Amino acid sequence: MSKAFFIDTTLCTACRACQAACKQWHGLPAEETINSGSYQNPDDLSFNTYKLVKMNECMIDGSMRWLFFPAQCRHCLEPPCEYMAGDSSAIYKDSATGAVIFTSVTGKVAGVDDIIGSCPYDVPRKSDKNHLAKCDMCLDRLQNNLLPACVTVCSSGAMNFGDRKTILKQAQERLLVVQNKYPDAMLIDPDEVSTIYLVAFAPSKYSESASAKAGSFDLTRKMAFKKMSRWFFAKAFTG
Amino acid sequence: MAALAESFGRGAMSNHWIDIKNSDCILIMGSNAAENHPVSFKYITQAQLNGATLISVDPRFTRTSSRADIYASLRSGTDIAFLGGMIKYIIDNELYQKDYVIEYTNAAFIVNKSFDFADGLFSGYDSASCKYDNSNWSFETDEHGLVKKDTSLEHPRCVFALLKKHYSRYSIEVVSSITGTPKKDLLSVYKAFAATGQSFKAGTILYAMGWTQHSVGVQNIRCGCIIQLLLGNMGIAGGGINALRGESNVQGSTDHALLWHILPGYLKVPRNSDISLQNYNNKYTPSGPGGNMPVGWQNYPRYSISLLKAFFGEKASAKNQFGYQWLPKADNGKTYSWVDIFDEMHKGSIKGFFAWGMNPACSGANANKVRNAMKNLDWMVNTNIFDNETGSFWRGPGMDPSAVKTEVFFLPACVSVEKEGSITNSGRWTQWRYRGPRPLGNSMPDGDIILLLGRKLKQLFASEGGVFPEPVLNLKWDYDSNGKYDPHKVAKQINGYFHKDLMANGKLYPKGSLVPNSGMLASDGSTSSGNWLYCGSYTEEGNMAARRDQKDAPNHIGLYPGFAWCWPDNRRILYSRASVDANGNPWDDKRWVVRWDGRNWIGDIPDGQWPSLGSEGNPENPVNRPSFAMTKEKYGRLFGPGLVDGPFPEHYEPVEGPLAKNLLGAQLINPTVSLPVGPEDALANADPKFPYVCTTYRVSEHWQTGVITRHLPWLMELMPQMFVEISHQLASLKDIKNGSRVKVISARGSVEATAIVTRRFNPFIIDGKIVHQVGVPWHFGWQYPASGKEESANLLTSFAVDPNTNIPESKAFMVNISKI
Numbered sequence A: 001m002s003k004a005f006f007i008d009t010t011l012c013t014a015c016r017a018c019q020a021a022c023k024q025w026h027g028l029p030a031e032e033t034i035n036s037g038s039y040q041n042p043d044d045l046s047f048n049t050y051k052l053v054k055m056n057e058c059m060i061d062g063s064m065r066w067l068f069f070p071a072q073c074r075h076c077l078e079p080p081c082e083y084m085a086g087d088s089s090a091i092y093k094d095s096a097t098g099a100v101i102f103t104s105v106t107g108k109v110a111g112v113d114d115i116i117g118s119c120p121y122d123v124p125r126k127s128d129k130n131h132l133a134k135c136d137m138c139l140d141r142l143q144n145n146l147l148p149a150c151v152t153v154c155s156s157g158a159m160n161f162g163d164r165k166t167i168l169k170q171a172q173e174r175l176l177v178v179q180n181k182y183p184d185a186m187l188i189d190p191d192e193v194s195t196i197y198l199v200a201f202a203p204s205k206y207s208e209s210a211s212a213k214a215g216s217f218d219l220t221r222k223m224a225f226k227k228m229s230r231w232f233f234a235k236a237f238t239g
Numbered sequence B: 001m002a003a004l005a006e007s008f009g010r011g012a013m014s015n016h017w018i019d020i021k022n023s024d025c026i027l028i029m030g031s032n033a034a035e036n037h038p039v040s041f042k043y044i045t046q047a048q049l050n051g052a053t054l055i056s057v058d059p060r061f062t063r064t065s066s067r068a069d070i071y072a073s074l075r076s077g078t079d080i081a082f083l084g085g086m087i088k089y090i091i092d093n094e095l096y097q098k099d100y101v102i103e104y105t106n107a108a109f110i111v112n113k114s115f116d117f118a119d120g121l122f123s124g125y126d127s128a129s130c131k132y133d134n135s136n137w138s139f140e141t142d143e144h145g146l147v148k149k150d151t152s153l154e155h156p157r158c159v160f161a162l163l164k165k166h167y168s169r170y171s172i173e174v175v176s177s178i179t180g181t182p183k184k185d186l187l188s189v190y191k192a193f194a195a196t197g198q199s200f201k202a203g204t205i206l207y208a209m210g211w212t213q214h215s216v217g218v219q220n221i222r223c224g225c226i227i228q229l230l231l232g233n234m235g236i237a238g239g240g241i242n243a244l245r246g247e248s249n250v251q252g253s254t255d256h257a258l259l260w261h262i263l264p265g266y267l268k269v270p271r272n273s274d275i276s277l278q279n280y281n282n283k284y285t286p287s288g289p290g291g292n293m294p295v296g297w298q299n300y301p302r303y304s305i306s307l308l309k310a311f312f313g314e315k316a317s318a319k320n321q322f323g324y325q326w327l328p329k330a331d332n333g334k335t336y337s338w339v340d341i342f343d344e345m346h347k348g349s350i351k352g353f354f355a356w357g358m359n360p361a362c363s364g365a366n367a368n369k370v371r372n373a374m375k376n377l378d379w380m381v382n383t384n385i386f387d388n389e390t391g392s393f394w395r396g397p398g399m400d401p402s403a404v405k406t407e408v409f410f411l412p413a414c415v416s417v418e419k420e421g422s423i424t425n426s427g428r429w430t431q432w433r434y435r436g437p438r439p440l441g442n443s444m445p446d447g448d449i450i451l452l453l454g455r456k457l458k459q460l461f462a463s464e465g466g467v468f469p470e471p472v473l474n475l476k477w478d479y480d481s482n483g484k485y486d487p488h489k490v491a492k493q494i495n496g497y498f499h500k501d502l503m504a505n506g507k508l509y510p511k512g513s514l515v516p517n518s519g520m521l522a523s524d525g526s527t528s529s530g531n532w533l534y535c536g537s538y539t540e541e542g543n544m545a546a547r548r549d550q551k552d553a554p555n556h557i558g559l560y561p562g563f564a565w566c567w568p569d570n571r572r573i574l575y576s577r578a579s580v581d582a583n584g585n586p587w588d589d590k591r592w593v594v595r596w597d598g599r600n601w602i603g604d605i606p607d608g609q610w611p612s613l614g615s616e617g618n619p620e621n622p623v624n625r626p627s628f629a630m631t632k633e634k635y636g637r638l639f640g641p642g643l644v645d646g647p648f649p650e651h652y653e654p655v656e657g658p659l660a661k662n663l664l665g666a667q668l669i670n671p672t673v674s675l676p677v678g679p680e681d682a683l684a685n686a687d688p689k690f691p692y693v694c695t696t697y698r699v700s701e702h703w704q705t706g707v708i709t710r711h712l713p714w715l716m717e718l719m720p721q722m723f724v725e726i727s728h729q730l731a732s733l734k735d736i737k738n739g740s741r742v743k744v745i746s747a748r749g750s751v752e753a754t755a756i757v758t759r760r761f762n763p764f765i766i767d768g769k770i771v772h773q774v775g776v777p778w779h780f781g782w783q784y785p786a787s788g789k790e791e792s793a794n795l796l797t798s799f800a801v802d803p804n805t806n807i808p809e810s811k812a813f814m815v816n817i818s819k820i
């Protein structure tokens, strides 16, 4: 059954246990960072950083807000990256869980930058050798009946994971409660992705790439349509 | 802990972590729980999901504040003004829980005529010694020695009337002009928290080092205690006053006498005037009501003699005062706290030093002074998992290694997960941990290191003699199995044994068996117990701390009585006899803690099994109704006569502050503080050279001085450098760019830091003028990262201390800041 995350940013305390746990589970090296005038570190996702808690200070309606956004791959239901790669040995969707997986051979696919560019949420990052990497939903853990590392360590209740149906229901119920206090609260693209964020304010207040780049999923659909019609014609001619 | 013991009788978190979920209103002040106790937010979140209001009061908008429903800022060091205003608000608006206040607190007690407060001083002050004679703060008693009371609370000298009078000066206007908190924010905090004075509402307070590390630290906490007593929030589920400890086992180490002035179980360290055991026991055994009660300090000799039996085993007998004379005695009138140790070391009178799991070169206030003090040592033993700035002090910044004579030995300890034993968390739960991986290399558990050290000392004293060999030679030292330290043997001795067969209630407790509870400890040498509070933790039924039963108690408030064990007597919520009315019916039925079913108490284990006050055959008598059994009078203390600096908290400015006068009275700083006067102890109050208030704090990503976390690359990636947080207004005043390096300077030292220019700090308006505040974390030290530029915030702090506890005032001091 398809899996999904529900990330309730209204509960996140930016403890960043998830960010560290992700590195620990995947054995990813630490980056050499400096303090650039913010707690957020590293600055950005990278080939070695699949999860990054973004932090933004702002005033909203006269109140101080410090907004936290644990960014990671959304595991799109129709992933533009997958379509863009067009090579299931490099990028594929795991049928059991819906995890979108970058394999060790992403480097061989031409147009790595196009793949990055196709992502509505600016997630994939490349190495010097043009390999791509990102969150893999901890697929190896899932296959061993463990929750993703970032979910296990989250004590505030912000990170949740489960069957898509259950998670979607949980997210919608929680949204109704949060909206009592924050009328602008919303779920970000719940029908497009498996990593569903609940935000109290406009997504752009959290991060530039919190919600999908305009038109990005249309592109996927166009490409999907192209593929389908290719298949259709192929069938028509051979059949 | 001094404030909690003074107010309620026990120096510990009254409730426990899980219980926070039961609260309607959580006030986090003097604590940044989200960053320093992240897991607490599991329970805080549950409370919030159930509709609780979360309040964060902090000079700086923190990760805790980001989750709060109400945030209020205040200038560091003004908590008493802030909370004094709340006490006034509660009384003026009659929001206190009246029945509770009359039944369970000393509100109705009549105070002696000699008590007075004027010009910022309580009666009995001696300006030559900077000390109070607190006999002026006593209660009037009748011919039977019982305290006189006026339960109408109208007597002008009853505690309630005096409390009201004392805080009548703390108007919103005055408070706001001291704290810098906008008036509307004060009111919204007061209103939200005072609403828990209703008997069916629960409010809890979480505090930590943001309250304790002040020259008025104990009185900061006393404010919280007074508020919780007025609101009837002590003893109930979702209530209490909860000291969040800075390290996973601080409660355990305090229970087992980490501090100089206590022996295990909060027994007193004897003074040189306590010339015999009898003398000592008499002095610390209180007289007065409740003399025949099974709990409380009335049983002092049972605890002290059982402790001596644990120390000295068969060598301790009635004939030799159970070895009492082998205990070290503290000089009368002298203190031996952290700052005293380094003062003495600085003067050159201490020659040898064990730094055990500590990094004073970074954790100690006025770290320059501490580091220089170490130069006077002949030897130092540094027991730690890594070398640190303490063991390597001789090659630190500004040191000339060839001029330091100190010989340093390093004993490698293994890390916590590589050894077996117990830890006691903030909520008093002692939990057994098994060993994970084996210790690396030649590192060892602390227990093995101590065991070997003790053995060697015994050998040396046996072969070479010494000035006073008896204490070491007679020490019982059999805590090994197969030559290795055995934590079970220690845990069992802490619980205690019978040393003679005992028949009680028709049951035989044979010699050599474990004592089932502290009520069975004896004062004749027939029992031993290394810590009476833990008697019951390891019995013939097994190791209680290792229990993992996940069944809740019948009241379903998250007590989980079969999971681990907690002192005292596995009681999860302290003072629960105050959670019920006279008939033993809970004030709040939906989250009751205990109730009297007519014959028994059910729910949690109450403080004493005697029947409820109103049940038949129980004449009204204080002996029968001790909600606060460990205080002398058995009542919660609004008026606390036992502290050195006053029975009510009074606002005084920090020793280093921005003001030359106290807006509330003639006395500027806590009158009982004796200021540090050494050559490296410069102070700068209201000094234009150091115009900005500064405070210190921790972040989630590092731990203490960072000896572990600075060596973990994943954490260094998150928080790589020392920083100073400053407001946009101050940044533009000083032309400081976000992310640039600056220097923070106090009268005692300076540190480099990266400027984080943030909206989370804002200037305060204090007495009509702008006062800026900045803040620094204290996790860094020169040794790592290797640049050597990320240093300890304690280079800035001072040896000014709270007069009750000698804890340095690291949370409020003055600095300047400049570009580099």
Ligand code: SF4
Residues within 6 Å of the ligand: A011, A012, A013, A014, A015, A016, A017, A018, A019, A053, A068, A070, A150, A153, A154, A155, A156, A157, A158, A159
């Ligand atoms: S672990 Fe949970 S609370 Fe901590 S940063 Fe990640 S999502 Fe937020």
Ligand code: SF4
Residues within 6 Å of the ligand: A073, A074, A075, A076, A079, A080, A081, A082, A100, A118, A119, A120, A121, A122, A123, A124, A134
């Ligand atoms: S978020 Fe980006 S990388 Fe992740 S599945 Fe969607 S398109 Fe691919």
Ligand code: SF4
Residues within 6 Å of the ligand: A021, A022, A023, A025, A050, A051, A072, A134, A135, A136, A137, A138, A148, A149, A150, A151
């Ligand atoms: S699911 Fe796994 S890979 Fe993805 S962010 Fe969480 S820990 Fe990292």
